[in-house]
Amino acid sequence: MFKHATLILGYEVRGLLRNPIWPLFGIVQPVLYLVFFAPLLGSTVPGGSDSAVLAMLTPGMMLMIALFGSMFAGFSIMNDTRNGVLERLIVSQIWRPAIVLGRVLKDALALVIQAALIIAISMAMGLRVGALQALLMLALMAMTGLLAGSLSYGLAINIRDENAMSQIVQFMAMPLTLIAGLFLPVSLGPEWLQSVAKFNPLYYAVEAGRSLFRGDLGASTIPMAFALFTALCVLTVTWSVRSLRKLAG
Structure with a gap:
């Protein structure tokens, strides 16, 4: 089981290394936001310091990578279906859930590397964040990518x-x-928008990330986000694996 998942993961990673332009291109837009948009936010953040502004904006940019970097990942499996690659994998001796698990693990790994680069750039711009907070944020981003x-x-x-x-x-x-x-x-918006946002799972990840980057490890948003995303990851991974089994007949 684990061996088959790592085989698919290794195959996907080798394909990523042969064409690394897309993961690198994926961080361009968040970096542009950090460089050109962050200086405009000084009046919206208490204190208005570079570190406070970046602590507010950086988690959002990281989760933007996780969302857009993973939501379009399914197009690759469509291409494999058309080319007969998926069909050959299904009829082989490989553990079928590994076909999906290996792919989502590759996506999560690529996102973590991208996120680490974003944190490094933010720190060079003035962000101050502890190692534990950064690691927890990377884990939350990986879970967001796994879900998407x-x-x-x-x-x-x-x-x-x-x-x-x-x-x-x-x-x-x-x-x-x-x-x-x-x-x-979202707290800067009207009450109706704040109410609607509570039905959006990504809202809890963003709020948890901001709590982490502020150094507020006791914030209730952090365990809430991890619990919510753990449950959603289990549901979506189970659904995608069952869909693959249904496709295999």
Whole structure:
């Protein structure tokens, strides 16, 4: 079981290393936000220091990478289905859940590397964050990527149409981004927006990340986010694996 998952993971990682331009390109937009948008936020953050502004903005940029870097991951499995790669894997002796697990683990690994680069850039700009807080944030981001990736693979296996998949992913990603408070805290908005945001899982991840980067390890948002994302990851991974088994007949 573990061996098969690591085999798929190794295969996917080798493919990523052969074409690393997309993971590197994925951090360009968050870096641009950090460089050009962060200086505009001094008046919206108590204290207005560079460290306080970056502690508010950086978690949102990291989770933006996790969401957009994983929600489109399902297109790769559509390509494998069309080329017969997935069919050959299904009829082989490999443990079928490993086909999905290896892929989502690769996505999570790539996201963690991207996130580490974002943290390094933010620290060079003035962010002050402890090692424990940074590690917890990386773990939360990896869980966000695992959730988004497994959801994307499940959708791809069930839909198997790029046009429909693209429309669904964009329809889901836009409200998740806008209502999560990635760029500014939702607390700055009206009460109705704050109420709607509580139905968005990404909102809890953003709030937990900001608590971590402020050094507030006792904030209730942190265990709440980890518990919520653990449950959602189990549900989406289970659904994507069952969808693959259904496809295999």
